[in-house]
Amino acid sequence: MKLRIAILGTRGIPNYYGGFEHISEYVSAGLVKRGHSVTVYNSHNHPYQQATWNGVDIVHCYDPEYVIGTAGQFVYDFNCIMDARRKKFDVVLLMGYTSSSVWGMLYPEKSVIITNMDGMEWKRSKYSKKVQQFLKYAEKLAVKYSDYYISDSVAIKSYLGEKYAIDSEYIPYGADLLAEEEREENQLNANVNPDYFLLMARMEPENNIETILDGFNSSNSSKNFKVIGDTGNRFGKFITNKFNNDDRIQFQGAIFDNVKVRAMQNNSHLYFHGHSVGGTNPSLLEAMASEALIAAHKNPFNQAVLTTDAFYFSNAQEVKYLVETVQRQQVETDMVKNNLYKIQNQFNWERIIDQYEEYILDCHHHSKFETIVSHP
Incomplete structure (x- = not known):
């Protein structure tokens, strides 16, 4: 019909x-x-x-x-x-x-x-x-x-x-899987760009941006932390002001070029997803499809999607621990592959x-x- x-x-x-x-x-x-x-x-x-x-x-x-x-x-x-x-x-x-x-x-x-x-x-x-x-x-x-x-x-x-x-x-x-040309370009970029942590979100308190950056700020990491999102609102201005003394934290503003965003997700050492309210978040699925290794805020929404294929945090201390300890070895590679399988078959x-x-x-x-x- x-x-x-x-x-x-x-x-x-x-x-x-x-x-x-x-x-x-x-x-x-x-x-x-x-x-x-x-x-x-x-x-x-x-x-x-x-x-x-x-x-x-x-x-x-x-x-x-x-x-x-x-x-x-x-x-x-x-x-x-x-x-x-x-x-x-x-x-x-x-x-x-x-x-x-x-x-x-x-x-x-x-x-x-x-x-x-x-x-x-x-x-x-x-x-x-x-x-x-x-x-x-x-x-x-x-x-x-x-x-x-x-x-x-x-x-x-x-x-x-x-x-x-x-x-x-x-x-x-x-979410859409990476096209073959995107994957090839990401491999080239990975050889050029240094490792970094990444967060992409609207500048709102419930996205746990402050918690994530507090954890990173207190860490001994030598990597940079890139933040994608429009910081023009009140909370965004508060966040940029709070962390303006940490040169490792780089506010990139909003990026609407989806290919560029996905390349940044793909090449990140660890992608932080802090959303704590709402249903299945599109940016989380896109990070999974972009083959990013993910650390997510521990809540039923994120756990329903990622299950055991992510690192989880509830506070700044746990973020600091992840920043200082997460490696890219076989276990982490399997997490990325399992999330990609979910995109291919479930999402x-x-x-x-x-x-x-x-x-x-x-x-x-x-x-x-x-x-x-x-x-x-």
Whole structure:
């Protein structure tokens, strides 16, 4: 069966922002290749202004976030939802709920509503107590007004089952393997560049950047530590100021050249992943696909993905220990290979698109069956 599917809740495709835009790119184009009609909603000021992208229809809706700040996201989602109501899609796939679930009563009545429930957004320490309370409320509304649910982490799936007694479908993010030419170039770079540690993240407290750099700062390592991420926000300025006396710590700013980022991950001595909130993190999967050796913050989200194929830390002292002791020997080589195997077999984009299609078809079938049974 070929369906008319809409994807809402992102700033749009192609991806210029983050995780949900990234997965929407792959899923929308993949569903089109499988014969479905797919529409993705974009912000009106998205850099890509064409009406189609790789066979995906693009609808641009007015987004006043650039004028009025965060409140504009609610207006943008409202505009997308109202347009989707008129289009009468078979299925509406909502990526997240932060600024859309308040409009739950306006979700298209004739469409099957599937929500990707994101991470536990209300846990993010960058939000004030009031915002965290609102996000808990928004999560509750998303559960109430959606027909079906997707979790991108087994930890999120367990949480939703315990909290709301709902059975969400576990479908993670994916990552692309290194192309052969990338691997060859990385080998050349490895012979030129000295060893270094690497961290790539948004400058937010819950990404444990301060903990990681505290540990490195107190270490006796002679290696450099490269930090990728925009340091323009308040926390970023605090971090750069705190460690400006350690010449080994090099803030590289945001790097949007994915090939360059992956080469840096591949050539690092140890890649630190400090994310502690959310589901399956795309940058973690990309590091695995880039064949980086990984040290991750110890939490259920990271452990569900990496299992025993990473080093773990919970505090600065444990980071210092890893910095001073981790070698690149057979055990570490096996960790990298095992993570690459996971990307090839578990976090493979084609497999994930297949999972999305199968779940969307099942949800649509069950919904139509229930409608027939309740209205014979």
